[in-house]
Amino acid sequence: MSVLAETLLGDGRALRIVEPTAADAEAICGLIREAFGNRPVVDPPPPALSETPEGVIAALAGGFGVLALVDDQPAGVVIVSVDGPMAGIHRVSVRPQYQRQGIASALVEVAIELLTLRGTSGVELVAREEFPQVVSWWRRHGFVEVARQGTSLTLARQLPVRLAAPTAEDTQAIGRRLARVLRAGDVVIASGDLGAGKTTLTQGIGAGLEVAGSIISPTFVLSRVHPSTVGGPALVHVDAYRLGSAAELEDLDLDVSLDDSVTLVEWGAGVAEGLAEDYLEVDIRRTLDPADDTRWIFLTPIGERWTSVRAELEAL
Structure with a gap:
């Protein structure tokens, strides 16, 4: 795995952010399911709960991933799709025991930096309004609502x-x-x-x-x-x-x-x-x-x- 960034968490544990490969698909799939399974139940359920290793492999082939390792154990992941000048952020997941330590922010920062280096001009994502804390988190990171379909909000921002x-x-x-x-x-x-x-x-x-x-x-x-x-x-x-x-x-x-x-x-x-x-x-x-x-x-x-x-x- 290619190392993208290294730092320390507030408790002194090592955080490495790497670019995963298809060989990591099963671990990533389990991570995504665990993170989304820890959220309140909504109807319809998020597709992430039905994620498969094959789906992760296909997503990595169509873009790239950013994986957080804490003491070499998978702790969080972001999947990125790229379509010309626009990119999409998907499956933002942090295992429950690693949440509230800035890992999601670090993952998104690195993903956006990689997109900037590739010349991408903007990035968007879909968030459910049933999770107002999640929507608020994205707004604090510079994303604004650009479209709405039912309870699904499309949020977007320019790149750095x-x-x-x-x-x-x-x-x-x-x-x-x-x-x-x-x-x-x-x-x-x-x-x-x-x-x-x-x-x-x-x-x-x-x-x-x-x-x-x-x-x-x-x-x-x-x-x-x-x-x-x-x-x-x-x-x-x-x-x-x-x-x-x-x-x-x-x-x-x-x-x-x-x-x-x-x-x-x-x-x-x-x-x-x-x-x-x-x-x-x-x-x-x-x-x-x-x-x-x-x-x-x-x-x-x-x-x-x-x-x-x-x-x-x-x-x-």
Whole structure:
């Protein structure tokens, strides 16, 4: 299996995201059935409950899959279909014992990044309105309703802006340019593997905003406030790595400073989306070639505030 990303869960266990093959079809089928079988009963039942290994093999042949392994055990999966410039997300499944740990968010992020690299322009999915929490989860990830048939909603979103940063200096330079787009009240949620460059990008943003103080990872203090030296917004730098839920993030009382500051949350995927309806998702990925230090920076505008400045993001 080709490894796509590696990181750690909040409890310290290893999470690997890989691209599965047909040999994984039986394990994936069992995973999908277990995940969908844990949902409330609806009528008609979701087709996923009748998934077969043969169906998984056919779906992988028509697109690709993204499989999450926790300590090398299958924990979650996403199946992606590709039809020209549009793609579809299907069978988003996380085993019950692995839920609420950001695995679904990580899977969707990697799937969207792969589609971006392939030149796909948009992605859509179907969600049942009987599962309002599921629909709300997709909305928080930038999907909006584009069609409805009975209780089935079609949700869609554009794919991210992709930037290349061959060196750490390039990552900081992108951060400085991004700072020109930022304003008080903005929320930025930064994700990526350990050492991918989240803090390096934040240092560039801090330089562009002209804030005080040295910007380092706030892992042990959870958050730091860097006041502006030029009368602009402060930068609130948060590290959610050790936080297990959005409720723990609420304990930091970030809402007190949200309106007057730029709030950047590292390791915020799956945790910080509730801070604002509009936010900028930043995901940083390294190449798997150890001789290549290039970072790929994916910027995903969520909400009207950020979709309105997409052209400025593309110009970065």
